[in-house]
Amino acid sequence: METALPGVQGFLYPNEIELQWSVLIVLYPFITGLVAGAFILASLERVFNVQAVKPTYRLALLTALAFLLVAPLPLQLHLGHPERSLEMYLTPHTSSAMAMFGFIYLWYLMAVLLLEIWLDYRKEIVLRAQSTPGMLGWIYKLMTLGSYNISPQSLEIDDKVGKFITVVGIPSAFLLHGYVGFIFGSIKANPWWSTPMMPIVFLFSAIVSGIAAVLLVYMLISFIQGRKTDMACLDTTARYLLYAFLIDFGLEMLDLIHRIYEADESFKTLDFMVHTQLYTSQVLLQIIFGTIVPIGLLALVQLISLSEAARKGIYVISGLLTLVGIFAMRWNVVIGGQLFSKSFLGYTTYKMEFATREGLLPTIILMLLPFAILWALVKLLPPWQDEAGHSHSS
Amino acid sequence: MSSRFKDQEHLIRMGVLLLAGIIVFFVLRGVMVPRDFGEYGHYRGGALEDNRARPAVYAGRKACEECHEEVVAARKGGRHAAVGCEACHGPLAKHASDPAAAKPGRPDAKTICLVCHLENVARPAKFPQVNPLDHGEGKACSDCHKPHQPKIS
């Protein structure tokens, strides 16, 4: 084209020149992924009674909650009319994956996560409601719902109900993130997205990112609070991370091989895109540094015996790389799916803005927000009981 | 029995709370969903009316022909007869509803013809095309052709 538009290469349908889904929409599956992954890790301990990861149980729940509370915000910020978003609940369109997601979100937040946390913490809540003065005390009092019964029988009932909720919660967590994958995977117009593998790849990458996040948060909080990290717990969690990673990587490679072998009408276009525009984020960040390197490092720990400090170092590095890799994966799905034309004849580019509604700045703020919430939650509901099971008043 | 109830009391409280939430949701839904939603399908029936309510900008050739009989007569039999008036004159619904208020200009006979007739290999070969460099001696097209009856007889 003589007067080609900046950033445009080849031919696009004119309405495709502008990208519709920005970095905020990248953030959204990333955050819900962390939620689902963190929850699934917590559920492991509860349902399968894995003692080793017990120290992270409550932390994982709180992490899930902190991220879940933030999950809808990037969507809200992105909408042209956020004030109308309630319509999703008022007149949900049953054939729309996105509408159903609203209900799954609510179900997961209200019926699973909040309930499970409440049941698990009820004893502490009641004790604190009785001992904490002032505003904070009122918050605890509110959380007791006016019932101060913490008899062993009632706690036993709580434990049973909690276990039941966990059992219900696992498929819910699968649903929560599998559904996010379905939102993309069900768009037949877009060959980059349209694959039945999408929900399952999203799910496993979610588990991977959730485990990595809890691992990091656990080490970070222990470090800040000067607490000794439980090495057995770290090792077990890291081993789970490796397993989940192997499945995730296997699925992604299956998808890739399938695409290469089938080489349908979209293949050349997508292949070109991966080798040019997406090279850094897909090949380097996602596959090499975000997947192969952490898998290698984690496998190394399994193969040779290393000192505690070396293992910790490896966990930190591979945890961070994992999160970068999973974020890159979300980026490649969301942004990559919009860089090529549905005519398969051209490409556009995504220019991230900074201090605009959908720019980098709100993204960074939204990414830090869950940590602020988590910090408050850890203060309010400490995941670890100090000395002899007594919670200390703040 | 009653101690059993006492041990579950907090759960019942939570249950009532959740139930209240669900009831509030349904009440809100009853109040907030537009009345005409679902009239024809899963959408606001009034949206059809909204879409119809736009004013037209193009009047349509029938409207022009009601008043401009002389042009209709002039165009008769020519190969432009099938071309809508507003294809050359542009949107004139305002003019058609009140001719005095919106007096249209005349299309520039130097440029308007080439919008359709300029040579272009992508145009169907059957369509009459000219290259102004070797057609018309650099004069305005209307010097030789009448826009409403372009054939030079």
Add this chain to the structure above:
Amino acid sequence: MTSKSDRREFLRKSSKFLLLSGAASVAYASVAEGQPEKAPNYRMHDHWWGMVIDIDLCIGCGNCVRADKAENGVPLGPKYFRTWVERYHIPPGDLQHPEKEELPVVDSENGGFDGFKEKYKKGDGSKNFFVPKLCNQCSHSPCTQVCPVGATFESPDGVVLVDREYCLGCRYCIHACPYGCRYLHPETETADKCSLCYHRIVRGLTTACCEACPTGARRLVDLKDPNDPVHEFLKMHKVHVLKPQMATGAKVYYNALDGSVR
């Protein structure tokens, strides 16, 4: 003409206008004023709208694009179109390497709004043609399927419409359209697309693009009207829809569509 005779002429014409035969003039007046309630009775269930596009007649003048933007308040500029025109250029095959795939070269500068400057040489063995595009008014439309709230829908007369008062602006529908026919209107921040000039067709007018098309390359058709010439046309021609593999039930039929068009 003197100004006096002008006026006389005007009076004659306007009085005639007032006496215009029944429905047509009433319909017309209500069209211009945008008062739907005055439109003659329109029964949605008697119609099923679509369009026929004849590639062999399209001259790429851009009239349809301009008419559409004027009629429907589509933002100007190269990023927002309810209808646009593409120019296809298919280079001659390489006789030495016939197995090599020749990709078409497509351009649509400003959507064809300013027409197309000559770009290719006559007689170079290439194939060149124009393809007008617009919403295919699918009867199994993927865009309405994904709308979370019912802000876009297929009307009972077969037109895919957007409810501007209800749309969230989530843009899921834009991604779901295989043909790139939707965009986010930068002022209303709602999804926008071709409405097949719904405000016109319910009053017996044709769409703005068809009105402005000089060659009849695009024609509004009513697939429920037994007298519509479309039935004869579809019988006599080998027609095609865009991307049939998407199974969207597209109702914009193309005559003489080349296989390279996507």
